[in-house]
Amino acid sequence: MQNYYSGLTISLILHLGIVMSFANFFQIDLLYSVQKFDPMPVYLIYEKSEAVLREKKVNKIKKVVSKKIIPSPKVIQISSSKTELVNIEIEKTLLSKERSQLELINVVDEISLYSNRIKDQVMVNWKPPALSNFEFKSELIISLVPTGEIINVKISKGSGNKAFDRSALAAIEKVGRFDNLDMRRKLFDEHFRNFTLVFSPRD
Amino acid sequence: MNFRIIFFLFISIIFSAATFSHLKIEITEGSQNPIRIAIVPIGWNLDNPSRGYLHQMVSSDLESFGEFETLTPQDMLSLPRNEEEVFYRDWKLLDVDYLVVGTASQGEVPEEVSVSFSVIDVTREKTLRRSISSGSINYLNSLAHVMSDRIYEEINGIPGIYSTKIIYINKEGSSNGKYHLRLADIDGQNDLALFSSYEPLMSPDWSSDGKKLAYVSFEEGSSKIYIQELYTGNRKGLKSEGGINSSPNWSPDDRYLSAVLSKAGNPDIYIYDIKENSWKQLTDHFGIDTEPDWSPNGKKIIFTSNRSGSPQIYEMTVSNGKIRRKTFEGSYNARARYTPDGKSFVFVHRMDNLFHIAVQNLRTGKLRILTDTSLDESPTISPNGNVIIYATKNQGENILAGISYNGKTKFILPTDLGEVREPSWSPILKQSRSTRLF
Numbered sequence: 001m002q003n004y005y006s007g008l009t010i011s012l013i014l015h016l017g018i019v020m021s022f023a024n025f026f027q028i029d030l031l032y033s034v035q036k037f038d039p040m041p042v043y044l045i046y047e048k049s050e051a052v053l054r055e056k057k058v059n060k061i062k063k064v065v066s067k068k069i070i071p072s073p074k075v076i077q078i079s080s081s082k083t084e085l086v087n088i089e090i091e092k093t094l095l096s097k098e099r100s101q102l103e104l105i106n107v108v109d110e111i112s113l114y115s116n117r118i119k120d121q122v123m124v125n126w127k128p129p130a131l132s133n134f135e136f137k138s139e140l141i142i143s144l145v146p147t148g149e150i151i152n153v154k155i156s157k158g159s160g161n162k163a164f165d166r167s168a169l170a171a172i173e174k175v176g177r178f179d180n181l182d183m184r185r186k187l188f189d190e191h192f193r194n195f196t197l198v199f200s201p202r203d
Numbered sequence: 204m205n206f207r208i209i210f211f212l213f214i215s216i217i218f219s220a221a222t223f224s225h226l227k228i229e230i231t232e233g234s235q236n237p238i239r240i241a242i243v244p245i246g247w248n249l250d251n252p253s254r255g256y257l258h259q260m261v262s263s264d265l266e267s268f269g270e271f272e273t274l275t276p277q278d279m280l281s282l283p284r285n286e287e288e289v290f291y292r293d294w295k296l297l298d299v300d301y302l303v304v305g306t307a308s309q310g311e312v313p314e315e316v317s318v319s320f321s322v323i324d325v326t327r328e329k330t331l332r333r334s335i336s337s338g339s340i341n342y343l344n345s346l347a348h349v350m351s352d353r354i355y356e357e358i359n360g361i362p363g364i365y366s367t368k369i370i371y372i373n374k375e376g377s378s379n380g381k382y383h384l385r386l387a388d389i390d391g392q393n394d395l396a397l398f399s400s401y402e403p404l405m406s407p408d409w410s411s412d413g414k415k416l417a418y419v420s421f422e423e424g425s426s427k428i429y430i431q432e433l434y435t436g437n438r439k440g441l442k443s444e445g446g447i448n449s450s451p452n453w454s455p456d457d458r459y460l461s462a463v464l465s466k467a468g469n470p471d472i473y474i475y476d477i478k479e480n481s482w483k484q485l486t487d488h489f490g491i492d493t494e495p496d497w498s499p500n501g502k503k504i505i506f507t508s509n510r511s512g513s514p515q516i517y518e519m520t521v522s523n524g525k526i527r528r529k530t531f532e533g534s535y536n537a538r539a540r541y542t543p544d545g546k547s548f549v550f551v552h553r554m555d556n557l558f559h560i561a562v563q564n565l566r567t568g569k570l571r572i573l574t575d576t577s578l579d580e581s582p583t584i585s586p587n588g589n590v591i592i593y594a595t596k597n598q599g600e601n602i603l604a605g606i607s608y609n610g611k612t613k614f615i616l617p618t619d620l621g622e623v624r625e626p627s628w629s630p631i632l633k634q635s636r637s638t639r640l641f
Contacts, residue, residue, distance in 0.1 A: 163360025
């Protein structure tokens with residue numbers, strides 16, 4: 001009997017997991033995909049220059065703070081107008097939503113900025129073997145410390161060609177330490193402490 | 204209790220999958236600089252003085268297709284003879300990627316030189332390979348080719364081609380000059396006539412084991428296909444069928460030849476069974492079908508046909524006879540040869556009335572023009588797929604030229620023999636003169 005229940009529970013949990021991931025409950029791809037956002041805020045953001053955008057963000061945060069203060073004399077206002085309070089609440093949620101989206105976009109920007117810096121430093125040091133077959137691909141897992149120093153390299157998916165894999169390892173060895181990775185600690189811990197480098201030359 | 208552990212495990216698996224938003228960075232391009240390799244002068248522990256410098260021959264081999272950049276001994280900070288004498292710092296300072304050190308000593312028989320050498324990865328401070336290659340002291344050049352092959356193979360992961368050969372057709376300068384079937388190193392050196400005739404010779408092709416050649420000769424007045432053994436010189440004419448007999452091409456297992464016969468009126472592709480000594484018709488079309496080539500796995504044959512009105516490349520599945528057209532760009536595409544991986548083919552492509560060598564991917568159909576010369580014909584591809592040699596015209600003279608598959612390096616094979624055409628590249632020839640120790 002016990003076996004029956006455990007089997008059922010496992011299957012239920014698995015199905016739940018699948019359904020949840022279909023419903024995008026975990027939001028795995030949200031971080032990496034700009035298309036997932038509502039079109040409106042993205043459109044606005046691309047219209048303005050970055051400097052303006054930053055200012056706007058700061059203003060909005062201030063507003064939120066000031067509006068948070070307003071509800072403190074609640075006692076007086078409750079009787080006068082309930083609707084206003086509701087409005088404030090709605091505005092508050094809208095603002096916080098917008099803010100979180102802004103933050104997300106910044107994270108995407110930051111990730112791509114530092115990814116490109118890493119990419120450039122690897123490219124300069126990589127000498128792929130001369131192969132007529134352009135479909136080789138190997139994946140390396142890189143472990144960094146916050147200074148950018150590479151502390152561990154591991155081939156997670158070999159290309160099948162020993163020389164090709166070796167050229168990728170040699171490139172990492174030559175880099176030794178990634179420069180200009182002056183990022184927030186949280187971003188580093190979440191994305192750059194361990195990441196995958198894919199070596200796949202294109203024709 | 205057990206059940207709870209399983210429950211917990213699955214919950215944790217699901218949530219770890221959810222938080223596993225792993226960053227992937229893709230590198231699609233490497234540095235444009237060639238690989239830097241230093242061939243340190245080989246230590247010479249023989250009584251006989253050497254007539255050449257092995258390290259120079261190996262260096263010039265490795266530089267010939269633009270894949271490597273070599274250092275001269277004058278640039279080197281130290282000249283180690285073995286692994287123990289290597290100071291990695293010296294070589295890292297010079298930005299060297301790979302290093303070759305070695306010593307030559309007397310072989311087991313007189314006149315034999317034995318070179319023991321190591322290929323070292325400077326970046327990772329590791330010896331990749333130790334080998335002993337032996338050869339005659341009188342042919343240091345071919346010993347150098349063998350060493351270059353081993354070094355190339357270790358670094359690039361595909362076989363080196365420095366000791367492969369080409370055969371080609373050569374016609375003496377004068378109008379009634381002789382035709383020769385010639386064998387040469389891929390740098391044009393060590394030239395040798397295998398067969399000569401006053402009547403035309405055409406379309407030579409290597410067997411897959413590298414021991415036999417097939418070609419067309421007009422010595423009996425009409426075209427006939429001959430098979431010649433490379434090492435004995437024995438030749439045998441195939442049963443002639445009247446009309447055109449042309450374009451022989453060996454199957455990968457050397458049991459069949461595909462060729463073109465016109466006994467049914469117009470040229471079609473046939474297969475010749477060498478054991479049975481019989482012909483079997485493969486294509487049957489009122490257009491001209493010609494220039495067949497077997498795919499490396501032997502399942503398909505690629506050929507040129509004008510069935511659509513202009514010459515185009517078609518591919519046929521041998522087992523069921525299904526034919527598919529492969530080229531659609533341009534009004535002249537001919538003389539296709541598969542690349543060794545069987546994924547692409549090189550061929551002659553006409554663009555703006557100029558004939559170029561081009562390569563096309565069989566799956567994607569993507570076409571890339573390789574050469575910028577104008578009257579290119581009969582491409583043949585190296586057995587490792589990295590270099591193509593073809594016939595072309597230079598200032599009105601027929602010559603052989605070469606280009607690397609990536610299109611970056613071009614070269615010309617020097618000859619003073621008159622007209623040269625229809626090159627065919629040998630497979631990797633088996634050699635027992637090199638032993639890998641590590």
